[in-house]
Amino acid sequence: MATSKKVITRDEWEKKLNAVKLRKEDMNTLVMNFLVTEGFVEAADKFQRESGTKPEIDLATITDRMAVKKAVQNGNVEDAIEKVNDLNPEILDTNPELFFHLQQQRLIELIRQGKTEEALEFAQEELAPRGEENVNLLDISHRLKTASEVNAAILTSQSHEKDPKLPSLLKMLIWAQNQLDEKAVYPHINDLSTGQLENPSE
Amino acid sequence: MNSTANSDNGRRNENCDAGDGQDLILHFLDKVRLSRGDAMEESEGEESPTELNTINSAGGFLIVSPDKLSVKYTNTNLHGHDVGVVQANKPAPFKCLTYYFEIFVKDAGVKGQIAIGFTKESFKMRRQPGWEVNSCGYHGDDGYLYRGKGIGEAFGPTYTTGDTVGGGINYGSQEFFFTKNGALVGKIPKDIKGHLFPTVAVHSQNEEVSVNFGKTKFAFDVKGYEASERNKQQMAIDKISIPPNIGYALVKAYLLHYGYEETLNAFNVATETTVPPIHIAQENAIDEDDSSYALHQRKTIRQLVRDGEINAALARLREWYPQIVQEEKSVVCFLLHCQKFIELVRVGKLEEGVKYGRLELAKFVGLTGFQDIVEDCFALLVYRKPEESSLGYFLEDSQRELVADAVNAAILSTNPSKKDEQRSSHLHSHLEVLLRQLTVCCLERRSLNGNQGETFRLHHVLNNNSTRR
Numbered sequence: 297m298a299t300s301k302k303v304i305t306r307d308e309w310e311k312k313l314n315a316v317k318l319r320k321e322d323m324n325t326l327v328m329n330f331l332v333t334e335g336f337v338e339a340a341d342k343f344q345r346e347s348g349t350k351p352e353i354d355l356a357t358i359t360d361r362m363a364v365k366k367a368v369q370n371g372n373v374e375d376a377i378e379k380v381n382d383l384n385p386e387i388l389d390t391n392p393e394l395f396f397h398l399q400q401q402r403l404i405e406l407i408r409q410g411k412t413e414e415a416l417e418f419a420q421e422e423l424a425p426r427g428e429e430n431v432n433l434l435d436i437s438h439r440l441k442t443a444s445e446v447n448a449a450i451l452t453s454q455s456h457e458k459d460p461k462l463p464s465l466l467k468m469l470i471w472a473q474n475q476l477d478e479k480a481v482y483p484h485i486n487d488l489s490t491g492q493l494e495n496p497s498e
Numbered sequence: 499m500n501s502t503a504n505s506d507n508g509r510r511n512e513n514c515d516a517g518d519g520q521d522l523i524l525h526f527l528d529k530v531r532l533s534r535g536d537a538m539e540e541s542e543g544e545e546s547p548t549e550l551n552t553i554n555s556a557g558g559f560l561i562v563s564p565d566k567l568s569v570k571y572t573n574t575n576l577h578g579h580d581v582g583v584v585q586a587n588k589p590a591p592f593k594c595l596t597y598y599f600e601i602f603v604k605d606a607g608v609k610g611q612i613a614i615g616f617t618k619e620s621f622k623m624r625r626q627p628g629w630e631v632n633s634c635g636y637h638g639d640d641g642y643l644y645r646g647k648g649i650g651e652a653f654g655p656t657y658t659t660g661d662t663v664g665g666g667i668n669y670g671s672q673e674f675f676f677t678k679n680g681a682l683v684g685k686i687p688k689d690i691k692g693h694l695f696p697t698v699a700v701h702s703q704n705e706e707v708s709v710n711f712g713k714t715k716f717a718f719d720v721k722g723y724e725a726s727e728r729n730k731q732q733m734a735i736d737k738i739s740i741p742p743n744i745g746y747a748l749v750k751a752y753l754l755h756y757g758y759e760e761t762l763n764a765f766n767v768a769t770e771t772t773v774p775p776i777h778i779a780q781e782n783a784i785d786e787d788d789s790s791y792a793l794h795q796r797k798t799i800r801q802l803v804r805d806g807e808i809n810a811a812l813a814r815l816r817e818w819y820p821q822i823v824q825e826e827k828s829v830v831c832f833l834l835h836c837q838k839f840i841e842l843v844r845v846g847k848l849e850e851g852v853k854y855g856r857l858e859l860a861k862f863v864g865l866t867g868f869q870d871i872v873e874d875c876f877a878l879l880v881y882r883k884p885e886e887s888s889l890g891y892f893l894e895d896s897q898r899e900l901v902a903d904a905v906n907a908a909i910l911s912t913n914p915s916k917k918d919e920q921r922s923s924h925l926h927s928h929l930e931v932l933l934r935q936l937t938v939c940c941l942e943r944r945s946l947n948g949n950q951g952e953t954f955r956l957h958h959v960l961n962n963n964s965t966r967r
Contacts, residue, residue: 302946304942309938312938312941312942313934313935313938314525314934316933316934316937316938316941317532318930318933318934318937318956319532319896319956319957320529320896320899320900320903321896321899322956322957322960323752323927323929323930323933323956324899325960326929326956326960327749327752327753327929329960330745330749331749331761331765334745336764336765336768336769338764338767338768339761339764339765339768341764342758342760342761342763342764343753343758343761345760346758346759346760346761346797346800346801346804347756347758347761347899348804348895348896348898348899460745461959461960462745462748462749462929463740463744463745464735464736465932465933465936465956465959466740466744466745466748466932467735467736467738467740468735468936469932469935469936469939470738470740471734471735471738472936472939472940472943472954473935473939475939475943476939476942476943476946479943479946480942480943480946482942485931485932485935488740488741488744488748488932489741489744489747491928491931491932491935493931493935
């Protein structure tokens with residue numbers, strides 16, 4: 297290309313890296329956000345004590361949320377629905393799709409247990425009017441999918457973001473490097489898991 | 499306070515060259531200054547245009563109304579050098595995602611040769627914006643866009659009496675955009691550098707336009723436009739794939755690095771017992787070995803510092819890592835003594851504080867690198883309620899955390915298995931390394947755009963819950 301890119305040496309780049317003003321509290325907040333959103337209630341509690349970081353949400357609500365998630369993961373869908381309604385009945389009212397998926401999961405669990413008659417009855421009464429095609433319903437991963445769907449819905453109902461910020465920032469790092477690549481040559485971090493700074497390859 | 503005088507204090511200097519690792523740990527002194535609020539948010543409040551500039555306008559051809567918000571062409575135009583141009587009183591602010599303003603055509607006059615655009619301060623005020631280099635303008639009579647290339651290019655609809663037309667700059671994408679009656683007309687790359695003034699031109703008899711710099715509601719939904727621009731960017735970011743469970747690995751490494759042992763244990767138990775268990779990549783097993791070095795000792799001392807038990811922390815250090823506290827003028831000793839002093843002030847034991855200060859802190863007076871912090875510490879004594887003073891940050895939890903982090907880094911630096919070139923990793927957790935890289939990339943990109951657009955700040959990202967639903 298005709299346009300010449302700015303070349304930044306490793307030394308210059310490292311100086312810039314060291315000059316960044318990052319607050320420890322902000323990093324702690326980021327870690328707390330991860331623990332809370334992913335539902336690590338014990339760890340969040342310890343982290344609050346060890347680092348003085350306040351969780352952005354009442355830790356008790358994590359326990360409830362995780363109980364719902366776990367119930368779905370273990371196949372106790374009825375129990376999960378009851379718990380969600382205890383938490384906030386509006387969640388299922390305002391998320392008909394989620395409610396359908398939970399009912400569907402309940403049917404799957406009946407079939408898994410071999411309760412065919414019950415399953416048939418349930419399907420006709422609760423699911424037939426909505427009918428939806430799906431493959432691999434019996435796969436365990438479907439439970440996880442439904443579980444994370446409930447988890448997200450509960451978080452949203454608590455006006456909390458459904459995803460932790462950390463992965464999104466990591467994606468942003470890759471994006472920011474790509475953007476800067478158009479204008480400059482500088483040391484990259486290509487492997488997030490090592491964080492190794494690699495010299496620009498020309 | 500002496501906030502500006504010491505910007506260079508944290509750099510290396512011979513006075514506190516207390517040997518191994520000190521160089522690295524010096525950076526914690528800068529962190530103290532960071533909490534003081536030095537170098538904070540370089541003036542975010544930019545001035546915006548509020549009215550038309552009546553001094554710099556093309557006198558004789560136009561009249562600017564007394565409220566300086568509308569302009570009328572009063573002459574009869576004869577040729578291309580008698581355009582009535584008027585700029586805003588200030589350039590468009592640029593430390594933001596977008597700048598935008600609107601005009602309302604009250605009267606298209608005889609020929610409707612109205613233009614809206616952006617020009618540099620030095621612009622010839624008798625030419626239409628876009629006719630000269632370093633300017634751009636969307637013209638009402640032909641709907642063309644001119645950007646200093648001699649000829650215009652087909653751009654959008656024409657506009658006339660009763661229309662509201664807007665001009666904007668998107669600093670993120672480095673584009674100009676124009677609107678008509680609340681709808682986006684189009685955008686073009688912005689290749690002009692430096693300050694740009696919102697500009698309006700009228701060029702035939704009785705042409706009259708009023709300008710809205712944001713005092714009244716815009717016809718165009720700028721906030722919505724900004725949100726959709728951000729969303730576009732976010733969608734591009736979301737599409738990027740990262741290794742699965744990297745978040746877990748980073749959090750784990752972070753907890754290890756700072757010695758949050760109990761959190762780490764709870765986290766480990768939880769990730770192992772979920773269904774299915776979360777597999778955390780172990781490719782950098784050596785690294786982990788390294789950061790679990792002295793985990794329990796680091797945790798214990800961190801807890802003592804956080805509880806304000808500085809004497810106990812010092813005693814442990816003397817027992818377990820005498821090499822760290824051997825040099826009494828080291829950064830770690832300094833920070834611990836400061837903290838002890840602060841703890842005495844906190845509980846109101848001022849006399850004891852003075853005694854302690856004379857004994858342990860006086861020796862740092864006059865040492866560059868420490869001087870300003872020592873002074874600020876001693877200044878705590880003059881306030882009846884120091885926690886409400888400008889030095890209140892010393893009494894905050896974050897100061898204890900900072901001292902604990904410095905001690906943690908010092909202990910990590912005693913790890914014999916650590917090679918020299920890896921030394922800097924005592925200071926920064928893996929997560930911090932990535933966040934630094936992210937920040938510099940964003941800053942650098944912004945600086946290559948003439949420092950235009952928003953700055954990336956972790957703090958803002960964390961405190962902004964509304965950007966995504």
